[in-house]
Amino acid sequence: MTHPSDTGPAPVLALKGISKSFGAVRALRDVSLELFPGEVHALAGENGAGKSTLIKTLAGVHRPDTGQVLLDGAPVVFHGPGDARDAGIAVIYQEPTLFPDLSIAENIFMGRQPRKALGRIDHRATHDATAALMQRLGVDLDPDRPARGLSIADQQIVEIAKALSFDARVLIMDEPTAALTGSEVARLFGVVRTLREQGAAVLFISHRLEEIFEICQRVTTLRDGAWISSEPLDGMTEDDLVRRMVGRDLEELYPKQDVTPGEVALSVRRLTREGVFTDVSFDVRRGEIVGLAGLVGAGRTEVARAVFGVDRWDAGEVEVDGRRLTNGAPSTAMAAGLALVPEDRRAQGLVMDMSIERNIGLTGLRTTVKAGLMDRGAERSRSLDWAVKLQVKYARIADTVNTLSGGNQQKVVLAKWLATGPKVLIVDEPTRGIDVGTKAEVHRLLSQLAADGVAVLMISSDLPEILGMADRVLVMHEGRLAAEIPRTDATEETVMAAATGRAAA
Amino acid sequence: MPESLTRAVRWDTVVGALLVVVLLLSFTTVDGFGNALNLSFLIGNTLPIALIALPMTLLVVSGEIDLSVASTAGLSGAVMGALWNQGMAIETIIPICLVIGVVCGLVNGLLVTRLGLPSLAVTIGTLAAYRGIAQIVLGSDAVTDFPTQYLDFAAGRIGDTFVPYALLPFLVLLAIAVVALHATPFGRSLFAIGASEEAARFAGIRVKRQKLVLFVLTGLMASLTGVFWALHYASARYDNATGLELSVVAAVLLGGIDFDGGKGTLGGAIAGVFLLGALQNVMSLQDVSAQSQIVVTGVLLVLSVLGPRVARQIAVARAGRRSAAAPPVSKAPTPTS
Numbered sequence: 001m002t003h004p005s006d007t008g009p010a011p012v013l014a015l016k017g018i019s020k021s022f023g024a025v026r027a028l029r030d031v032s033l034e035l036f037p038g039e040v041h042a043l044a045g046e047n048g049a050g051k052s053t054l055i056k057t058l059a060g061v062h063r064p065d066t067g068q069v070l071l072d073g074a075p076v077v078f079h080g081p082g083d084a085r086d087a088g089i090a091v092i093y094q095e096p097t098l099f100p101d102l103s104i105a106e107n108i109f110m111g112r113q114p115r116k117a118l119g120r121i122d123h124r125a126t127h128d129a130t131a132a133l134m135q136r137l138g139v140d141l142d143p144d145r146p147a148r149g150l151s152i153a154d155q156q157i158v159e160i161a162k163a164l165s166f167d168a169r170v171l172i173m174d175e176p177t178a179a180l181t182g183s184e185v186a187r188l189f190g191v192v193r194t195l196r197e198q199g200a201a202v203l204f205i206s207h208r209l210e211e212i213f214e215i216c217q218r219v220t221t222l223r224d225g226a227w228i229s230s231e232p233l234d235g236m237t238e239d240d241l242v243r244r245m246v247g248r249d250l251e252e253l254y255p256k257q258d259v260t261p262g263e264v265a266l267s268v269r270r271l272t273r274e275g276v277f278t279d280v281s282f283d284v285r286r287g288e289i290v291g292l293a294g295l296v297g298a299g300r301t302e303v304a305r306a307v308f309g310v311d312r313w314d315a316g317e318v319e320v321d322g323r324r325l326t327n328g329a330p331s332t333a334m335a336a337g338l339a340l341v342p343e344d345r346r347a348q349g350l351v352m353d354m355s356i357e358r359n360i361g362l363t364g365l366r367t368t369v370k371a372g373l374m375d376r377g378a379e380r381s382r383s384l385d386w387a388v389k390l391q392v393k394y395a396r397i398a399d400t401v402n403t404l405s406g407g408n409q410q411k412v413v414l415a416k417w418l419a420t421g422p423k424v425l426i427v428d429e430p431t432r433g434i435d436v437g438t439k440a441e442v443h444r445l446l447s448q449l450a451a452d453g454v455a456v457l458m459i460s461s462d463l464p465e466i467l468g469m470a471d472r473v474l475v476m477h478e479g480r481l482a483a484e485i486p487r488t489d490a491t492e493e494t495v496m497a498a499a500t501g502r503a504a505a
Numbered sequence: 506m507p508e509s510l511t512r513a514v515r516w517d518t519v520v521g522a523l524l525v526v527v528l529l530l531s532f533t534t535v536d537g538f539g540n541a542l543n544l545s546f547l548i549g550n551t552l553p554i555a556l557i558a559l560p561m562t563l564l565v566v567s568g569e570i571d572l573s574v575a576s577t578a579g580l581s582g583a584v585m586g587a588l589w590n591q592g593m594a595i596e597t598i599i600p601i602c603l604v605i606g607v608v609c610g611l612v613n614g615l616l617v618t619r620l621g622l623p624s625l626a627v628t629i630g631t632l633a634a635y636r637g638i639a640q641i642v643l644g645s646d647a648v649t650d651f652p653t654q655y656l657d658f659a660a661g662r663i664g665d666t667f668v669p670y671a672l673l674p675f676l677v678l679l680a681i682a683v684v685a686l687h688a689t690p691f692g693r694s695l696f697a698i699g700a701s702e703e704a705a706r707f708a709g710i711r712v713k714r715q716k717l718v719l720f721v722l723t724g725l726m727a728s729l730t731g732v733f734w735a736l737h738y739a740s741a742r743y744d745n746a747t748g749l750e751l752s753v754v755a756a757v758l759l760g761g762i763d764f765d766g767g768k769g770t771l772g773g774a775i776a777g778v779f780l781l782g783a784l785q786n787v788m789s790l791q792d793v794s795a796q797s798q799i800v801v802t803g804v805l806l807v808l809s810v811l812g813p814r815v816a817r818q819i820a821v822a823r824a825g826r827r828s829a830a831a832p833p834v835s836k837a838p839t840p841t842s
């Protein structure tokens with residue numbers, strides 16, 4: 001395989017000596033990067049390394065303090081995302097930016113809908129163009145449904161469709177696969193390959209290293225805001241890449257301890273929510289990590305939401321430690337010792353405008369109390385304790401969580417729930433957007449919690465994670481439990497077969 | 506974006522400073538402002554706004570609003586007048602009025618939390634409805650002959666000082682509200698609800714119940730204000746306190762309570778209330794007509810929504826300049842924290 005850099009075409013987009021600080025945080029220091037037409041270029045680094053900041057600088061969201069952005073070799077200054085888009089740069093940000101009340105089609109063609117005579121919006125044409133994009137992406141989403149209530153994966157798809165609709169020369173994707181399962185990733189990669197063959201340059205961020213090796217030709221690594229290397233991926237190993245990212249060798253990624261399961265801690269019986277999931281029954285025992293696998297849309301998240309009580313169920317029952325839970329009441333679920341780390345950290349996991357301290361403190365409103373008043377000292381030490389345990393990278397504990405990098409936000413969500421000392425912990429995509437080093441850390445933590453007698457139910461679209469961590473794997477398919485596979489029999493094939501409805505389990 | 510920097514320019518501090526400036530200016534330039542009697546009038550006339558502003562602040566922090574408060578106050582005054590006319594004892598009437606306030610708040614709260622209707626729409630509806638009921642109850646009568654010791658308490662002041670008797674119970678209520686909003690788990694949950702209702706629900710906060718409690722408290726305080734109003738002005742009429750909701754909302758927003766919820770302090774809100782009260786007092790002393798005073802209140806309302814936003818933008822712009830002015834970054838590797 002030849003690399004664009006060898007064949008010598010000019011970079012379509014380049015960054016030279018970019019630095020960017022936020023107050024005392026130096027998010028980027030003297031970073032350079034070249035993007036060539038026809039290449040998929042990976043940007044790798046730990047949480048908070050500066051990847052998203054780099055992208056926002058490229059796209060005109062942030063202005064660099066020093067350094068230049070070069071488009072076709074000429075310096076440009078983007079005054080906002082609109083400028084970048086007009087220059088043919090499409091960006092899919094880490095956080096989807098859809099308008100919840102607009103339809104999918106309106107979101108995609110926001111402000112540039114096809115027009116009919118007299119400037120009226122041509123809804124038919126908008127609809128058809130959207131449908132065509134969806135078909136190109138191989139997904140089945142109704143262009144006319146509102147964006148509100150779309151799963152993260154579907155929101156991501158809409159963002160990608162939006163980017164495609166610009167016929168961009170440069171496509172920048174900040175963790176587009178974090179919310180996708182294997183088949184959806186494959187579908188996305190199909191689209192990326194087509195774009196690349198058409199001569200587009202793609203900048204791709206992912207914490208899943210195998211994806212980087214699968215789709216990218218070159219990789220640029222950042223560490224603590226500093227440029228470490230830019231090089232071809234050919235001949236590199238995952239360990240090489242990790243070493244560049246974290247500056248040391250990595251410990252075991254799936255440190256699963258063997259535990260003899262104890263009493264049943266979570267018992268779900270014939271749980272049904274009409275039109276969403278049907279007749280779901282399973283147990284999770286103390287000390288066990290049970291994986292819940294399935295395609296996006298299979299109903300995994302919905303089961304978790306109902307068990308925790310943020311959605312009501314129509315039939316069935318849920319018990320924690322033998323105590324029946326009230327339908328639709330998260331507060332009683334919490335009191336019974338249940339914790340849910342939800343899938344959407346920005347909307348559900350965190351109050352983005354609140355400090356790290358208070359976000360973690362939100363689950364302690366019943367415990368860090370003295371004589372009916374908030375015990376600020378206890379609240380602070382509880383929050384600090386867990387922020388430190390999970391190695392959240394922050395400047396001050398009183399900073400709002402929206403100043404944290406995506407992965408560090410995820411750690412705050414984990415901290416917030418681990419601080420409740422749960423008996424049953426449900427984690428929905430616990431390592432979404434978390435770098436390899438921290439991922440190993442989170443896995444170690446989950447394993448340790450299980451060893452300490454916590455019952456863990458882990459929903460994950462990351463199949464290696466499920467296979468590496470779960471004692472048992474439950475697989476959902478179209479709203480029903482399709483299979484239960486013990487650790488010894490769980491392989492990529494058996495799980496995927498059940499998830500796609502091919503298994504006769 | 507860097508929200509933490511907005512603390513550099515705190516709007517409630519700005520309003521507090523503004524209040525001090527307005528008071529100093531009025532003392533030195535407005536004839537008749539500084540004497541104890543006028544000051545006691547100022548405070549007494551502002552107390553209805555202040556009383557309702559307490560629960561309204563909590564409500565707006567949680568992302569809701571109640572525009573029916575003035576009608577609830579009017580209804581409570583009308584019921585008071587009607588029952589008094591029938592010869593019932595005032596000691597029985599007042600609790601009945603408070604219960605009516607609770608019911609008014611409960612209706613608002615249930616419509617908002619059970620049916621999921623927006624509180625702005627619900628309470629515009631009940632604003633009209635409660636006022637209509639008040640008119641049905643009392644017609645166009647004006648009841649004035651309440652017992653003198655009650656009238657004296659509601660309108661009088663302590664000796665020759667500027668302190669109305671009624672200020673004292675208000676200060677107690679204020680202290681309770683400050684503690685409730687800023688030092689209890691309940692208050693903490695209101696900020697979370699206002700900033701992100703969904704995240705609050707996922708944290709096990711009983712969002713609907715908290716909101717229902719707030720609407721009930723607001724109804725209760727509105728009816729208490731209605732009772733106070735009728736006694737303070739020695740007149741129970743169905744149209745008592747008409748338009749008071751405008752002053753309350755203007756004052757609360759002026760005090761830096763974010764209309765979108767999740768932000769603000771009670772201190773700021775009360776500074777806003779007394780700033781508005783002082784301005785109204787000065788305008789009355791200068792013979793500005795009541796209509797013009799409403800215009801001023803309306804303009805303040807618009808400014809108070811704009812003010813904090815402008816302050817935030819200034820803070821952001823400043824932060825931007827600061828980061829742009831940071832010293833050049835060296836290439837030497839620095840240790841990880």
Ligand SMILES: Nc1ncnc2c1ncn2[C@@H]1O[C@H](COP(=O)(O)OP(=O)(O)OP(=O)(O)O)[C@@H](O)[C@H]1O
Pocket residue numbers: 022025026027045046047048049050051052053054094393402403404405406407408433435506507
């Ligand atoms: N608006 C902001 N205000 C203050 N600090 C910020 C802001 N945006 C980013 N930072 C800080 O800059 C650093 C780099 O963040 P960035 O989001 O670029 O990391 P990242 O590499 O994308 O991480 P992740 O993999 O977790 O998404 C972090 O320390 C972060 O806290």
Ligand SMILES: [Mg+2]
Pocket residue numbers: 051052053094174405406407
């Ligand atoms: Mg990022």
